[in-house]
Amino acid sequence: MMLIPCPWCGPRDQIEFTYGGDATVRRPASDAPEPEWVDYVYLRDNPCGPLDELWYHGAGCRSWFHVLRDTRTHEVLASAAIGEPFAPGEG
Amino acid sequence: MTQRFRLPSGGIVDRTQPIAFEFDGTRYEGYAGDTLASALLANGVHLVGRSFKYHRPRGIFSAGTEEPNALVQLGVGANTEPNTRATTTPLRDGLVAAPQNCWPSVRFDVGRMADVLSPILPAGFYYKTFKWPASPKWWMRYEHFIRRAAGMGHAAREPDPARYDHQYAHCDVLVVGAGAAGLAAARRAAESGASVIVCQQSPRWAMQFGDGNAAVDAVAPARWIDDASTALAASPDVTLLANTTAFGYYDANLVGAIERRADDGASSPRQRLWMIRAKAVVLASGALERGIAYANNDLPGTMLAGSAAIYARRYGVRVGTRAVVFTNNDSAYAAALALHDAGVDVAAIVDARDEGAVARRTDERLRAANIPVHGNALVMAAHGNDRVSRVDVTSHAGQRIASIDCDVVAVSGGYSPTVHLFSQARGRLRYDTRTASFVPDRSPMAIVTAGAVNGYCSARTAIDEGAAAADEALALAGSETVHGGRRSARDVGAPQAAPFDGEARLRVEPLWSVPAPRGAKCFVDLQNDVTVRDVELARSEGYQAVEHLKRYTTLGMGTDQGKTSNVAGIGLMARALDVPLDVVGTTTFRPPYTPVTLGALPGIHHGAHVEPVRRSAMHDWHAAHGARFVDAGLWKRPHSYPRPGESEDDAANREARNVRENAGIVDVSTLGKIELQGRDVAEFLNRVYINRWDNLQVGRCRYGVMLREDGIVRDDGTTSRLDTTHYLMTTTTANAGAIMQTIERLLSIDWPDLDVYATSVTEQWAAAAVSGPKSRDVLARVVDIDVSNEGFPFLAVAPCNVRIAQGTIPARLFRMSYSGELAYEVHVPADRGREMWEAVLAAGEPFGIMPYGTEAMSTLRIEKGHVVIGSEIDGRTTAFDLGMEKLVNPNKWCIGKPLLARPALTSPDRWQLVGLCAESGERVPRGAKIVADPDAPAPVPMHGHVTSWCYSPNVGAWIALALVSRGRERHGEKVWAVSPLANEKVQVTIQAPVFIDPAGERLRG
């Protein structure tokens, strides 16, 4: 079970969180062509290594935030509040 | 005579405390401090079970967790537990155990014919039965045989009466294993002021070290252990967990451990599951001895040499009268002397190495004990029926040297470090030729190894490594990141520490198997009956990867997970492939290290404690008035309120009819309620709902539908504008949490520029819907605002007060309708819910008000064609499918809209919402499919399926909602609703999905 460093609550067990997926995906402009929307809704990269992703602390402060996680090892490299730069993780 | 093989003194057993127990129907006696295995051996009992595949007689092979043979059925009735290792089961008064895999008895076993038939049961037999071009009849025979033979004890049929507990813990340093290395590490870490947890699978500290090892720095082991454990017990930040096995290593240094507290089931809890989050882990898990494969190396009386010595020294038990020791390393010499000291006649040491000759010349103790040593010699085969009686000793070339009568063969093939947790910590292993074993190399996690887990070593080395490992662990625990790369504490390049008094040497020369006589069985994996020949066969059939070898032969797949056999299996494969062991590699060491009782994993979270129960503020009233409850997620909701003598169905029909004729009240507190505040709420609602919101006036509410990003309908509900910048959104009961989560995400990540704040108030408000033609009359008597159609029209919202016997309750009144009747919703602070409920009921009494439950609510909404989550909103339907396309505002963007125009979502063939009516009066079957001709040959083309169905007391027939291909064009068409499972069918007429008041006049009146 991963230890996830919530920027507000500190390191907590994974069971308190919900996964939110790749944080680098951006919703297209409202008038974007359909293929862009298909890409946004369905297609995800599957990188081998550090991935900037979103987590939701539902059993804690109810915040969404960024986690930089190595997909090969589950190692949490850093976390960050929305709009903040990554700080080294405590997990 | 009982305990014939018990020594008059020595060991940890208490001879003043006899303990009576039963094995295989016979009563025996042992002593406090015994394990079941040591007590059986004290009574001369070696034959304790039959093997898994060939039903061969098997004896006690080891003295610990590695035991492959002595698995017993422990206890009876609800407390019984299969596959329990006799070697780790503490003896207790009244213990009852039975052998496994044998019928009718362990001495006379019918299944033994499997051994005779063994030529047709090679490796991969099970898989081959699928491939042979044999008739199904043959497969049936095999299957029966395999299933019959594959019995491994039986689980209890009754619920487990024992209690199990969970404990979470955090520490700076977790020490796994409290042998010499572990105790030294714990002591050093504790002295530095760190918080330390020590877990040790045996009941006492450093048991192996205490088994008569030589003194360290002139301090006797007993004294050293006593000093260390006393110092640890006195340290405030040290938690000592005996009888606790660390079974798994998980992400971020989380270690799972199981603490065995009371196996008699009388004390509570029986076991405790520890989840320990450690900043750093010192792994001092030791090493396990392994055997050597020779013909009939599975006969009872065959035992690991170190284990035979443990029985002598720790339990004061002679494991036999005359022993032959067979070894490829030095450790067995100490074991031979321990047996000799215990009064066992050691007939010979058979040493596969040249060392044997050296030892015979140089070791004074061996000479004094008059133990003959055969160097460069092998035990070629053992003989005997239910116990070994003789061994043949030969040269490596197979020339006969001697034939020796004996009742014990003490065998040592070297030691395999217990690297399981290190490997689970993503640690790389390295084959160490000096100890002929796989040892820890590097792990990216904060784990440091010490002692015999780094390869067989002396107590002195273990103690030194323990202290050094503690220092390294403390550095890791204190560092900024715990993810530093660390290697084992032993510097593999340096020469070993200088020998001192008692320095243990191994000087092992790998020997995995002995050339066998034709037709003889040489076992590698005793528990799974895997022989040397099976491994060779697997290789010749192309299974050369170690993971394939494991699965094809089942080597290492028993409850012991091959603790005494895996390395030998790898060695045999390496020999067959003619490559070094490194090249073959190891299989994955998956958790758990030892079997974990299933009951310990849920702990107390079973039965009523699986998940929390949510009850509305009116729950007690419902219960007191005969409500039958139904689960809605975690909520308990009233299904109906049957009167005496009334069925639930009749009650629901009465309740539904009364809503259409008079008035009803239903508890809707479970709906998700989210308060939204801020300048931009209208814009936010425009983006999340398909319909328009920027024109909603204060004091009005509106029905809205949300889509997923892919255009499929996700949720529906109403949102009310309470004030200029203050809104209340309701969601379905099921989606309340998920919608809240989405709103948080949208507001914090996607649209942080919007001035909107959201908070869930589901539990802050109790809510009741009052429906029916007389609901206005009811409300007029109980609220303090004008509820006339002019003063409070359809979709109005207003604050008000609910009058109760003494005073009033502040409330919010909504005019909205789910039943299709004139209806209102009253929301009050949750703690006033029951007062409000009772006040409305009292006011409604003259008008015939009745409470109604979810069943009547469902009937009412089916009659009106209102869709619900899970039935019509099933994760596949679009707004168009559900007849809501007019809600989609063409002039604005919303979530899910860009993909709505895709061809698959706009195809005219899509299944569309319709109503169905069975005019014949027959029942619409549960889960029915829609077909044109129920008697057509299969596969019958399917036109759709029923999503909701009920008997409508207001229509007087069975009605249903359904999704039917091109359904909207087919109103008036007769089709069939069929359920092949229930063998029911009924003809139905397709119609618009509304059965009552199609113009919607009632709810606006």
Ligand SMILES: [Zn+2]
């Ligand atoms: Zn948090």
